[in-house]
Amino acid sequence: MEVSKITNQLTIDTFAGKITNSERAFAEFGIKKMDKIMNTLEKSVHHRYLRRGIMFGHTDMEKVFKTIQQKKPFAVMTGIKPTGQYHIGSLITCNEVLYFQSLGGKVYFCIADMEAYLHNGTPLKEGHETAIDNIADILALGLDLDNVYIYKQSEEKNVLRLGSMFSKNVTYNMMKAIYGEQKFGAYQSSLIQAADILFPQLEEFEGPLQTVTPVGLEQAPHARLTRDLARKQIYQEQFGFEMPSFTFHKIIGSLDGGEKMSKSAGNSFMLTLAETPKTLKKKIAAIFTGGRETKQEQLEHGGRPEICRVFDLLQFFFMDEDIELTKRTTECRNGGILCGVCKQDLFTRANHFISKHQEKKMQKFEHAKQLLEK
Ligand code: SF4
Known part of the structure; x- marks a missing residue:
């Protein structure tokens, strides 16, 4: 059986979780290769995903690893869209989150029920039931509840407020340049996700601090939008955000040899x-x-x-x-x-x-x- 050939073209569909050309994505989104900083890390912070080249890209992780070395606080951002059973692709992110939590990071875990509603049409009540199942999964996988904040997007007013504030300073053309032509709900959920990643830096929570968000490479556009918003003068003056860091992992293919294992497949x-x-x-x-x-x-x-x-x-x-x-x-x-x-x-x-x-x-x-x- 032939495997799909990598073309020279870069196409990313963040919402469908698809990407065609990793090398070009690195260049396009200013992502650095993780192996460049591997040598600078102490053995005690190594993880098999780093050694195996699974967690293969990053933005600004030097700062996070320095924070870890100095034993200073940092936050780990993650979440799940409650649209079905916990599938094994999500386990990659979970393993990374547990790794950063073991290094001292406080986990902010988002139940992305608004995103599930905006993308998949999942009613909030149905999302709630699925979320209980998903949370039981991550507790069983070893999430330490002493250092975690779990919330639902639809109920965390700080996230909704920040997402609304962000919408004031983006234009349709900006969103189209990052995500292509999408429904407004998709753009809106991207702004909410940016708020998910940045709200722990609000005064009411941790205040400005280093954060890391582990994602698949197809999420690079979300990382770009979030970093673009964080560096805007208006938000720097108001919130003083530290630039959020991201790690990017390889995507596991579907069992039939296809490019991505996903719920939609x-x-x-x-x-x-x-x-x-x-x-x-x-x-x-x-x-x-x-x-x-x-x-x-x-x-x-x-x-x-x-x-x-x-x-x-x-x-x-x-x-x-x-x-x-x-x-x-x-x-x-x-x-x-x-x-x-x-x-x-x-x-x-x-x-x-x-x-x-x-x-x-x-x-x-x-x-x-x-x-x-x-
Ligand atoms: S199934 Fe095992 S032996 Fe067969 S190709 Fe894969 S790794 Fe190799």
Whole structure:
């Protein structure tokens, strides 16, 4: 099976989560490569996503890492659109958020119910029910409630107020230049997202401080809009915002080898944390691999981990030890392992992780409900 070829053209559809050319996105949006600052970091702040080139781009992260080194406060911005079950693509961001929280960051966790309404037409009440489920997921994944502020966009007046204030200083042409032609609801939700990222710097919260927002590369336009707003003189004078930093991660492709695993692609092309052993097995059996047509070819030429979704899932989520991942890469390339064996190994690991997660999640539901209804 052919993988999609990267064209020379850059097209980003932030709202659909699509991007065609990472290299050009870096240049276009002034994103720096993470490997340039890796060497300056102490081993204690390394994360496997940094070492594996998954968290591969950033803006102004030097300042955040310096803040961490100096043990000063900083904030980590994140959120989820409550439109369905917690899918495994969201786990990338969650792992990054937990990493920054472990380094001392206070997490601001947004339930993006306004965005779900504006983009997906999800009624706020329905979004609320889904959000309880999603929050139970992130609690089970290990979010530390001693250092977190969880809120719903539709109810956090500071966010709505700031988003409205931002709208005074953007024009249709500016928004079109960043996002292309969109409905006004999409532009409006972008301004609300900028407010999500900047409101912890208001006096009522932390005041101006370093912040980091981990996102997928397709979110680069949101990062640009937020930084453009933060540096505007009018908001500098009024709020004194520190420039918000971002990390950018690679996007995990869909199980059939497509470019992105997303809720919109359909359930059979993605993994969720709600899989049963039966559905998990079925999905892994059908997954796109970098294997060869025949066993003989695989033994002679080896597989291609660089295009393989089994390998992606191992390196993003289910193989924590670098040494194991290096071993698997070598085995695959040398024809030392067949895809059937590799898939079985993935199933064992993913099933263990997901079933443990579901046990923990069951115990977190009531707490999640209380948190959102407080
Ligand atoms: S051996 Fe594993 S990593 Fe290699 S192509 Fe097959 S499934 Fe992918």
